[in-house]
Structure formats: structure tokens, C-alpha cells
Amino acid sequence: MLENKEPKCVVEKEIEGMIDNARIAQVEFEKWSQEDVDRVVKAIGKAVYGEGEKLARMAIEETGMGKYEDKINKNKGKSKAVWKQLSGIASRRIIKRNPEEELIEVAKPIGVIGAVTPVTNPSMTPIHNAMIALKGGNAIIFSPHPKAKNTGIETVNIMREALFKEGASKDLLQIVKEPSLLHTTKVMELCDASIATGGPAMVKAAYSSGKPSFGVGAGNVQCVLDRKIDYRESIDKVIAGRIYDNGILCTCEQTLIYPQEIKLSLIDILKEKGGYLIKEDEMPYFRKHLFPGGKINVELVGKSPSELGRIIDMTIPKDTKFIFVMIDEYGEKELFTKEKLCPVLSVIGYESWNDALNIAKTNLLFEGAGHSAVIHSNNTDHIEEFGIVLPISRLVVNQQGSSALGGSLNNGLNPTATLGCGSWGNNSLSENLWWHHLVNISRISYEIKDKEDLSDKEIWDLK
Template sequence: MSTTIQAMVEKSKKAQKEFENNFGQEEVDQIIKDITKLVYDRAEEFAKMIHEETGMGVYEDKVKKHLGKSKIMWKGLKGRKSMGIIERDEEKGTVTFAKPVGVVASLSPVTNPVVTAMNNIVNAIKGKNSIIVSSHPASLNSVVYSIDLFNDILSSYNAPENLVQIIKEPSIEKTNELMAACDVVVATGGHAMVKAAYGSGRPSYGVGQGNVQCIVDRDADLNEAVKTIIKGRIFDNGIICSGEQTSILPAEMYNEAIEIFKENDVYYVEDDEEKAKLTELLFPEGHLNKKMVGQPAKDIAAEVGIDVPEDTVMLLIKGDKEDKEDLLRKEKIFPVNVAYSYDDLDEAIDIAQTNLAIEGIGHSVSVHSHNEENIEKIAAAVKVSRVIVNAACSLTVGGSFTNGLEPTTTLGCGTWGNNSISENFYFKHLLNTTKIAYLLEDVEVPTDEEFWA
């Protein structure tokens, strides 16, 4: 291990112990409130800095992202016990204590650098853990700046120095060393990063690949559904892994839906030549074109000589149901969506599941429907961890004021997605627990004959 990482981990362990021994629930929660409020207050500053540093996404959407995620994170954490006795079950005779896991290694992606750092830091602090962040190099300056501000808050509470640290000169080697030396890893980012986390030899929480399939039911308000799909797909120019990737539409409503898309500044691609050009651009030799990630729809079209209106916000490509290996079935981290038609709900589910099997299994599906039976039929059939109903997936799947999901930037995808959890990652995953089991008095234990009768 390099002396840099070794020294950081040693300092982190010392800070964690001091923090654990000297800070209580009320003070910890106040620190978390101040950190999330800082991100809220400086949303425009962070958005501008990240947009300029990474060259990805949309400034205005990044502002909304920092405003929204900071609020929902505090909503999800305030008032919840995370230390000492957190549960008494008189009926079972158990008492549960929460204790820190220790030193957390946090891997932060280029697509959502500051909100991911904030998310992991406040979840770590909630359980009285320390944390070391390894940022993607392309967004390093933004993350370092945010953590410096977070540390100013910690200092104002006389929290121990080095409770929150960041690798100032990140590299793959240093990140691997960090993961191997810490107590638990939280990896939010690409497939290679998550795979490395699970191979570190430490307990790890990672995310699976996104490829959100969006099914529109026959009873849906088509106009509202289309507008919601567009809203979710174009947010931050499509760089969020939970953005809508497809529009799976009833066959008899397909043409009407396409017209609604067009009325809302979407360019529809049905010409085979245009489709082939875009496929080659977005997936050269079958691999995602990183240069196109988070770029505007009109710029993507211009790259292959397709003339679209200046106000085009999204490209909608007609899907090929027969080609099961079409590259456009994969995750697209840009404002591009693929449209399919279906005859019955079973076919809609099959289209979604076929695409998920290529990429994105375990992640999420979006459904526009008012038919509870159909919604639950879809949920029972698809291999995903979340089904979002009548809402923009990219804006709500990480927790929202309008649903009951835990606020997060790390979306577990279960064993389907090679993850350890199939739910939204939150502070409980950074707690160890100790349970007292009292002897239950006056319990009538059945005889073997009575038990097996």
C-alpha cells in the first residue's frame, strides 16, 4: 500500500473513533442538516463548476439536481435513530443497538460528482463513520471544493480532523488500495468501478447498469405520459443512469404518441440510413461513445449530418422488435430514446425484459398506467428492483417527496445486477447492529406431535 493511502486510512480510523465517542444523535443530525443545506444554498455555484469542468449535461438541470437532492436527503435522514438503541421489540424480547461500520471508501462518478459525495458523506456520518472519497478525475476539482466546504462545517462543530477526506491525486491504483484497506466500499459509477469494488475483498455496495424500460399502458393519459418520458429522458442531457431509455407503446396508440413527441421538440428517426448513422456514432464497434455522453440532441444529430430543428431536445428512434441484438437496446447516456409498439401487455413485458437482459437487469422500469392489476403484473414479471409509476424515473427513483423510496444516489440492483442489495442504498447499510435476545418467559413450547400435526 502506498504511504499516501496508508496515512489517510490511519487518520480516518483515529477520527472515526473520536467521532464515535464524542458525538450524539442531535449533534450529528445538525451537521448533516448543515451539509445538505450548504449544497442547497450553493446549487448554482456547484452546477456551474461541474458543467464547466466536465463539459457534460445541462447547467439548469444540475441546479435542479443539487436543489432537489439536498432537500430529499435531509428529509430522509432527519429524525431517524442511527446510534445506541434503535429498536425494542417487547413481543420478541429483543433490543437492537446500532454501531458504526468504521472507515467508508466512497467512489464518486463524473456524472453526479457532488451530490454523490454529499449522499455518501451524510450517510456515513449518520452512523458515526469516517469516509474517504475517491473522485473521477474529470470532476475532481468540484468534489475537492465541496468537501473543503463540508469540512468547514465539521470544524465548526469541533468534529475530528480527517473525518472526511478525499484523494487529491486519484488513480486506479490508489483507489484499489483504498478499497482494500477500508471497512466497507460504496461504489457509484460505471461497471468496471463496481466490479473492482466487489473484488476488493471488502464488503461493498455498488450499482448496476441502468437501462430503464418505460411501458405505457392503454389506459394512460398519452399526452401526459409522453411529456413525462421526455422530461425524464432529457434531464441533464440523459447522463443519469435512471433516465428513460425506451417508450414501449400500444400499437393502436403508437402513431398518436409519435405526433405528441414531435409536438414537444423531439426528432423522430425512422429512416434506416439515419438510424444506422446514429447507431454507429453512439456505439462505435458496439461500445458506448463516451464523447457523446451528456451532449445535446441537436449536436448528436449534427455529428452524422442529420439536420434537426435548433430546439430539438431529444432523438426518438424507431425500434426494431425483430433484431434482438440491436445496439440501441443498450443503455444510452444521452438524450436518445427508442420507441417500440406492442400488441398486448405480455409483448410489452417481453420487449422490456429482452432489453434488460442485454443491459440494465436489476435496475428499474417505468410504467404509465392507472390499472393496478397491470402494474403489478409488470412488476411481478420484470427482473428489476424498482417500478416507478406515472412519474419521470430519472427524477424520482432516487427518492422523492412523491414516493416512498429511500433518498439516494446509489441504486442497488440485486443479484440480477451483481449487487449485494436490491433497494436504494441509505444509512442503514453503513451500520453494524448488536441484538439482545432476552429469554421469553411463560412460553408454551409445543411437543413434536403438536408442532408437526
């Protein structure tokens, strides 16, 4: 976030006004029925779906990151998947009755949610956060990244118009027009809870705001190819994930871990599929410019391979779909095993299955602990061991990581724009952010009259 040029008192008054308006709108919205709430949630999702192309174009022109077609897919796909998952779900007042335990659960809105949105997803993140916030009866105020503010503002305006058409207050959804660090900090201080989807500094600021916060950790998706699989089919998915939106998503595959015996054929397939192999004598130069000072070069984020080459003065053929590097070291011994927010894939071989597990775990502990991994396998024991051993919050099997880890129409993960990384990533949740995280649950408990009465001995004899 940029430093603010306005006096602190002006910024505080501006944000206080937005909070006041949000509270007035939210108090009224809290009275709405489940049917009416769902009608509004559907309306804002459908509105963004209908403007997916326009918002994708705005994001490309404003940020210079990613691919137009993939951003369309994100805008349309996420809004569609979120509504499918939310439809028919009780989220207002009594949401669950458990006769066996004599418990009734009542959902109550948190109130006003503050949401920091990243430059990498200036339209997809707001639509997801808005839909799940309103599902729980909340209002939400967005603080966009300064370099993507116009796309964010247009996204929120589209949703506000949809609210108005459905008879709801536009102030349920608001956005800071001239975002800065001071604006964002004030939003997080005054709201009732915040969602911080962005860099580590912003997530840390959210957790330091004094209010409940939902943040994300760094991604660094490890992708393992098991033996006895259709390698071509799996590699197609890996490549599709690596190049999606020019590799800008935290869910994109980062390191491909493969059986050592297929090395030569793997290299041939990667080249055949549009990959450019960095030669051994080019590795030091490429490493230095991709990770100057050990950190990702921000000028390369979301750039195509040819653009990347132009920026670092390295010749990359124009028709290259992705760049790949063959490495032998891993973890802190090799910077290429870090997250690369551009279409660069690191590739490393393993001998035994334990070697594959160790490489993936070591890389995650170097960067990306708590986030995600991908496995391509038909071996149930290996799949489950992978899920048990690795410090991850989600694992997808035989799927494209970029589109599956954030939830999709074809798996059971909640579709989200905010992927929690648990205590590994210094986050408060280890799952995909969803509507139930944005409500308080009151529980009404009746006495269970026919429950078996055990003696002390019988209780301590239980296994």
C-alpha cells in the same frame, strides 16, 4: 480512472495517512450523541444545498456533460430529500426495541468508508454518501473520477468547513486530490467498506478488494404505457425524464413501450414536444455512431441533441429537446434498446399486454437487469404483474423515472445516489443505498417467557 504517475510507495503512504486520520476522527465521532450527529449531518447537507449553483457550474465546465439547471436541482434536491428522510431516525446506539420478540437492536459504525464517485454526478453523489455515512457514525474518504476531481474536491471542502463550524473533525470527510486507479484501489483495500458508484470495471474492483462493498449495475429503464391512461400527461413525464441532465442519469427513461394503435398520434406528440425523429434511411448511420463497436459512444454522454449531431456529423435542429427512434426489434437484435446516456429515446409498440412484458423483460436481460422500470397505468393487476415478472429492484408508477427511481420527496424509496441491482447486476443489495447499510447491528435477545410452547406435531401441522 487514469493510471498513476507517482511511485506506488508514495501513493500507499498518502492513502495510509488519510486512513489513519479518518480512524482518529471516527473514533471520537463515535462517542457523539444522536442529537449532535444529526446536527452535523444537517449542516453538511445544508452547506451543499446553499452552494448548489456554484457546484453545478463547476461540474458543467469541468466535465462538459449535462445541464446547468438540472445539476442545480440534483444538488439541492438530493441534499434536501436525504435530510428529510434521515431526520428523526435513530441511528446511534440503541435504535429499536421489540418487546414482543424481546429484542433490542444496537447500531455500531462500520468505521471508515471508501467511496468512488462518477464523472456523471461529481457533487450529488458525495453529498448523499457523506450524509448517510455520518448518520451511522462513520468517516468517509472519496476517490473522485479524474475528469471531475475539482468539482468533487470543492464539494468535500464545503462539507469539511461545515464540519469544522459544528465542532467536528474535518478528517471525517476526505478526498483524494490527484485520483488514479492505484489511489482508488488502495482506498478500497484499506477502508472497512466501500461504495462504488461508477462503471462495471470499478464496481468489480471494489468487490475484489477483500472488503465489503456496495456497487451498482448498469441501468436501462424500460417505460411502459398501459391502455386507458392520459397519454399526453404520461408522455410529458417520459420526455422530462429522458432529457433530464441531458439523459446522463442511470434512472432516465430509455425505451418507451406503447400500445401499437396509438403509433401515429404518439409520433405527432413526440414531435410536438420537441423530439427529432431519426428517419428510416438515417437509422444505420445513427446506430453505428451512437454505439460504435456495440458500446455507447463516450463522446456523446451528457451532450445535447445539437451537440450530439455536431460530433457525429449529422444535422439535428438546434431547438431539438430529444431524439427518438422508432424500432421493431428488441433485446440483442437492436442496439437502440441498450442504455443511452444522452437524450435519445427508443420507441417500440406492442399488441397485447404479454407482448409489453416480454419486450421490457428481454431488453432488461440484454442490458440493465436488476435496475429499474417505469409504468404508466391505472390497472393494479398490470402494475403488480409488471413488478413481479421483471428482473428489477424498483418500479415507479405514474412518475418520472429520472427523479423518482433514486428516491424523492413524493415516494417511499430512500433518496440515494447508489441504486443497487441485486444478484441480477452482480450487486450485494437490491435497494437504494441508505444509512442502515453502513452500520453493523448488534441484537440483544432476552428469553420470551410467555411464548406458547408447541408440541412437535403442532409445529409440523402449522401452515
